[in-house]
Amino acid sequence: MRRRIAIVEDDPVIRANYADVLKKSGYEVAAYGDRGEALAALRLRLPDLALLDIGLGDEVDGGFTLCRELRTLSATLPIIFLTARDGEFDTVSGLRMGADDYVTKSVSLPHLLARVSALFRRADLAREPAVAENLLERGPLKVDINRFVVAWRGSDVDLTLTEFWLVHALAKFPGHVKNRDQLMAEAHVVVDDSTITSHVKRIRRKFGAVDPQFDAIDTVYGMGYRWKAEKS
Amino acid sequence: MEGRKKLSFFAAPGLRAKIALVALVLLVIPLVGYSYVKSVERLLRDNQQRQIVATARAVATALQDRPRLLELRASAPATENPPRAVKAATEEVQLLLAGLARSGLRIWVVDSKLNLVAVAGSLDTLPPASADEYTFGVLERLVHRALRPVFERVLRVPAAPAEEFIPNDVVFGGREVERALDGSPAWRLRPAPADRGVIFSAAHPIWVGPTVVGVVVVEEDTDAIVWLRNRAFEQLVAVTLIAFTAAALVLLLFASRLSWRLRRLRDEAENAIDSQGRVQALVAGGHARDEIGDLSRSFSTVLGRLAQYNSYLEKLAGRLTHELRTPIAVVRSSLDNLRLQSPSPETAVYVARAEDGINRLETILTRMAEATRLEQTVRSGERERFEARIVLAGCVEGYRAAYPARRFDLALTDQPVMLRGAPDLFAQLLDKLAANAADFAAGDSPIQISLARATSEAVLRFVNTGPALPAEMGGKLFESMVSVRKERAGGAPHLGLGLYIVRLIAEFHGGRVSATNRPDNSGVVFELRFPVAA
8 A cells, every 4th residue: 555645835836746755656646726725625534654844824823733733633643844944943833743754845856755755664664563684782771663653761861853863873882972964964954053962862761761861862063973883 | 342442530520520511601600709809998998099089078067167276276375384275275275175176087277376275086096897697607708717817918918007106207298288278279199107008098188267286187098998998809719619619519410420321321321232243231220211311211212122133143043943934845855755656866966966965954953943943942041060070081982983083182170070960961062062162173273171260160162273353243152043154055044043052042041152263263162151050
């Protein structure tokens, strides 16, 4: 069965372009231009993944509203925010709405496809038990590469896709400094330095919520970040 | 700000000096007063003379047609013992004169042979001086006392003529007496002996029938009027001086307040736009209802507009980013689609070029977004204490790797340099400064980076050799979208946001930034001063 992706985007050209590329990649696409239309259609049939623009026509925060409404319909539906806005505030509120990822429209389509397939993989494998060879263990950190799940000292840390890729990139080679460009490549994003900084800040906060003593990510000023090698 | 002329009271005629000069007009008053006193003196003198003449006439009238009094004398032979009748007559005359004479006024009578018949009064006392009556009380007395030496030098001090006896030459040689003996009243002014003033004397004949039997002479010392005049003049000077001083003082206070307000307004207007282009509102005189308040308000209006314009410029980057992102997304997604269709090699070339262009456009957008994002971060402002030396040392290590063609010399202080802010942002600031220095440094000259401690400040310096800053750019360099770079074809785009970011971050840390040329114009010094966290 082909997977169904809903695109809610008010710009018809972008909508068509995204729809085209997703169709070519073998997905079934349902494209909507405004929130009311999208919600009415999605209520009848939930998609397997939703790509939402934040500003929808006259509704400045239409995407946020739609995201909340979709979350009430399904707690597990993967949602990606796709937007022209990249302010810190928008990012944070978008992720608080329960989105799985937040990318700016400048993301290239291959990067977008990588995200989409990753989220599908995560959704598929969520219910299956972890397979040992796909587990990356770094002391108290467990990274399930297939299911995109990260656990710290036994508790799951709820990361977005981008954050997951960043943690994975850092933890793969503990003690090695990853500079920002490398991290961007690993996370399939093209953003400015300060976005990486705020991503890392958010990752630290999320780990910190699980374990207040968390300090495994080192900032190496002028170079990048490093996952602390276990001392044991 | 340098080269601004401070107006001082002495160097250039400021408002206060001018108003004080205007107050000098008051000094005309003593001159006018002096001529007034002079005319009053003349009036008094006339009056005095008329009075004396009248007195002489009255006495003469009282004695005329009383032949017994003088005729007896005239006919009687001059003997050692005058007859009783003569003696009685003399006493009567004496009595009459004594009733009229007073201190300072002398009356005497001579008969037709110029024998002195009677004398009353004397000239050797001054009129009673009411010296201690001052209209303006203590103040005037003080001024008066202070000015006394001046007055004594300028004005003649009246003195009693000290003429105890009537000089013979007055009796025998006096013109007025001779003319009175000839039958007509006369007067004259004669100098008192020893140059002690002027004596006015009036003579009037005493008639008995058609013959003159004697002469009445009334004399008065004119210094009484001189004394009065002096007194009036002194008072005038003293009062004028007091009034002038008081007026000048009030004017000076008023002018001082005016010039203080104006100066405050000027200072505020000058500092209303700081070196980083931010506009502050004026407060000086904002509520005053006079012209200065008006000026202040219109200044404020102008500055307000400037501030609006500035903030429009600062927001421009953010707005542009946002507006451009959608069309770029259109182009990029179209190109991506095109490429996924596996185009022919010829088409692929153009797709690649278009992608290159869109990538560059995106770099610009990313940079612009960086500044906007930073503005937001800085506004939300979470601060922590951190050691700047560690951040700087790490960063410089990174730059040596990132710019292999450049040399970086680092000089760190031994003292701890704790700052309040965000180490990530501080590193971003260093990145921008390093990138800037690396772009401009000439040849293989090293970029000198130093972090030093001043008393309560940390001083960070980036020094590179290379082209000097144009003089007019000094303050604007740290504004949004200002760049001194020459356009370079094909190079990375320069938006003039790097140093704006430096400024934003420096301010977030409570610091100040400045860019100056090296003294010999061989390069540029970026200096940042941060308050050190306790």
